[in-house]
Amino acid sequence: MAQIGIPELLVLGVLALIAATIVVVILTATRRSRRNVPAAGPQDDLATRVRRLKEAGRTQQAIFLVRGETGIGQDEAAQFVNSL
Known part of the structure; x- marks a missing residue:
């Protein structure tokens, strides 16, 4: 050994x-x-969840959420998040 x-x-x-x-x-x-991270209610739509994430300073997470929910690309999701 x-x-x-x-x-x-x-x-x-x-x-x-x-x-x-x-x-x-x-x-x-x-x-x-x-x-x-704000809790999402059962009836909250995508825009409401994105606004809450942005208000919490979680813009990148909001973009990922939009991409995951819609299947759109990074640039389009960022434009959507920034428009809210």
Whole structure:
């Protein structure tokens, strides 16, 4: 059975710290993206949801929403979002 020396333990410790840091960053980013997003009501139309996202400073998310709901391209979706 191979023995693990101090250099190997140090490398494993550094890798574990890197992995833990990545997990924390991902969890923090996920929480931030869910924070300050207005809840959409069941009867809210696309324009209303886009306006709420824009008011919350989430213009890029509003563009993604328009693209996902309508299937239009990036430029057209941005024009729609900016027109509201």
